[in-house]
Amino acid sequence: MRPLLRRIARDSSGASLIEFALALPIVFYMGGAGIEYTNMARVHLQISQIALDLADNASRVGLSSNLAATQIRETDMNDVLAGARLQGNGLGLTTNGRITISSLEMVMQSYDTVPVQRIHWQRCVGLKSGTGFASSYGTTSTTAGTDATLANAGTTMSTGMGDTGYKVSAPTGAGVMFVEVNYTYQPFFGTMFVTNKVMHYTASFVVRDLRDYAQIYNPSPAATRMTCDRFTS
Structure with a gap:
């Protein structure tokens, strides 16, 4: 038995396999973390790009006319929201x-005496x-802006919208399209590396044209209003 034990003790033919077996869990863990965090960065x-594109698109759309200010319509908003949905389809953004x-x-409406900043x-x-997905910077009623009356004037936002120190205000006589996107990250490896991560991004663009700010129009055939009491994908 002693010669046999000595041969086994000197035998190093399986050392690499044992080392590989011991290192494999660490390699898998580090590789998985690299994949997860790289994907999360992507x-x-x-x-962020979807938020920027949506704000940019919303600042440009409307029914243009050489004889009157550009009207923003429900169908225009539906189109730009559909574009954001398609852009984020691979992420399941709206799901x-x-x-x-x-x-x-920041407009003086027919019922105002001075310009008032409002949503x-x-x-x-x-x-x-729920919490984490509703607007973080102000809300307004579902009927706000649907006609040119004081009852549907919207919500006054004298200090603008955004985080403290980074608030956005509209230029006098004009408007800003302010976009918020909140998204629950879908990890590759469950909760091993990331748990309940909600990504939050904002973007804003000043309206590019001479827009009619009296209301958001909905001419016949009327489009579905994508008001914030609706939860659709």
Whole structure:
């Protein structure tokens, strides 16, 4: 037995296999973490770009006319929201998140005596609801902006919208399209590396044209209003 034990003790033919077996869990863990965090960085970038594109598109759309100011319509808002939905389709953006777009305006309406900054109307898309997905910076009624009356004037926002120190205000006589995107990150490896991560991005663009700010129009055939009491994907 002693010679046999000595041969076994000197035998190093399986050393590499044993070392590989011991290192494999660490390699898998580090590789999985690298994949997860790289993907999360990619999704952060994609969500940020969607917010920017949506604000940019919303600042440009409307029914243009050489004889009158551009009218913003419900169908225009539906189109830009549909574009954001398609852009985030690979992420399941509207299934796992919520988009809110606000028309922040500093305008003197027919019922005002001076320009007033307010959220004149908001539109939303996405299935998620509750804390972390509703607008963080102000809300307004579902009927706000649907006609040119004081009852539907919207919500006064004298200090603008956004985080403290980074608030956005509309230029006098004009408006800003302010977009919020909240999205629950869908990890590759469950909760091993990331747990309940909600990505939050905002973007804003000043309206590019001479817009009619009296209301958001909905001419016949009327389009579905994507008001923020609706939760659709």
